[in-house]
Amino acid sequence: MSLVRRAVGALIHRAYGAIRRAGAITPAAPAGYRFGRIGDGVSIAFPPGAIFGERYIEIGDHTLIGERVSLSCGMGPGLDLGPDSILRIGGGCSIGRGSHVVAHQSIDVGDDVFTGPYVYITDQNHVYDDPDVPIGRQWPRNSPVSIGSGSWIGAGAIILPGTRLGRQCVVAGGAVVRGEFPDHSVVAGVPAKLVRGYTSELGWHAPGALLAHRARPGGWTEQASAG
Numbered sequence: 001m002s003l004v005r006r007a008v009g010a011l012i013h014r015a016y017g018a019i020r021r022a023g024a025i026t027p028a029a030p031a032g033y034r035f036g037r038i039g040d041g042v043s044i045a046f047p048p049g050a051i052f053g054e055r056y057i058e059i060g061d062h063t064l065i066g067e068r069v070s071l072s073c074g075m076g077p078g079l080d081l082g083p084d085s086i087l088r089i090g091g092g093c094s095i096g097r098g099s100h101v102v103a104h105q106s107i108d109v110g111d112d113v114f115t116g117p118y119v120y121i122t123d124q125n126h127v128y129d130d131p132d133v134p135i136g137r138q139w140p141r142n143s144p145v146s147i148g149s150g151s152w153i154g155a156g157a158i159i160l161p162g163t164r165l166g167r168q169c170v171v172a173g174g175a176v177v178r179g180e181f182p183d184h185s186v187v188a189g190v191p192a193k194l195v196r197g198y199t200s201e202l203g204w205h206a207p208g209a210l211l212a213h214r215a216r217p218g219g220w221t222e223q224a225s226a227g
């Protein structure tokens with residue numbers, strides 16, 4: 001019995017491995033999806049999440065998208081959303097398994113952006129302006145999102161509408177991010193706040209350190225060595 005079970009288990013896993021390899025979405029095997037652009041070397045792992053509005057999606061070369069990642073444009077499949085792309089993911093990115101990138105107006109992910117698993121990125125909020133109409137039935141509001149090249153987004157982070165992250169930013173695991181952050185920001189928490197920045201003067205530093213450094217006569221080095 002255990003021999004049979006082992007054989008069946010091995011067979012199932014071997015077959016599932018083959019299914020996953022065959023089911024990956026690539027430029028050579030787009031699995032019926034018609035992306036606005038799917039670059040050379042792109043692979044969307046099997047099983048994918050919800051993928052629709054793909055003609056408004058552009059994915060740059062050599063980007064890897066994990067399994068069960070949802071990529072969507074618009075409220076549902078088959079809508080005419082105009083002539084332009086809506087969701088652009090650059091080249092060399094890695095989008096962690098189970099993540100969702102849900103676009104309605106404009107989401108730009110730069111090059112070489114890496115995300116952990118289960119990240120949620122959206123450019124749309126429901127609104128609750130009318131206190132009597134069910135919130136889900138009120139017309140939602142969009143605000144474009146951009147994530148700078150070279151950034152890294154930790155597991156489970158949520159990137160809300162209107163977020164603009166500069167280049168080489170770090171988003172901590174579990175952060176809920178909204179607002180604008182310059183290049184080389186490390187943001188963490190709910191709501192996410194700047195916890196580290198970078199300047200050539202100080203390297204990586206806690207917020208406030210730069211102001212303190214500039215305010216002190218003699219600057220940081222003199223203060224530190226005097227202390």
Ligand SMILES: CC(C)(COP(=O)(O)OP(=O)(O)OC[C@H]1O[C@@H](n2cnc3c(N)ncnc32)[C@H](O)[C@@H]1OP(=O)(O)O)[C@@H](O)C(=O)NCCC(=O)NCCS
Binds near residue numbers: 115153188206
């Ligand atoms: C953001 C992160 C990279 C920071 O690491 P670090 O550079 O070593 O920085 P520190 O641990 O010194 O943290 C800097 C500050 O942010 C805070 N912080 C770090 N991670 C945080 C988090 N997830 N939530 C809230 N605050 C956080 C720290 O408490 C610290 O605050 P302080 O300045 O008041 O002391 C790391 O904490 C993190 O969240 N990594 C995500 C890991 C992950 O998701 N991996 C998935 C695989 S891709």
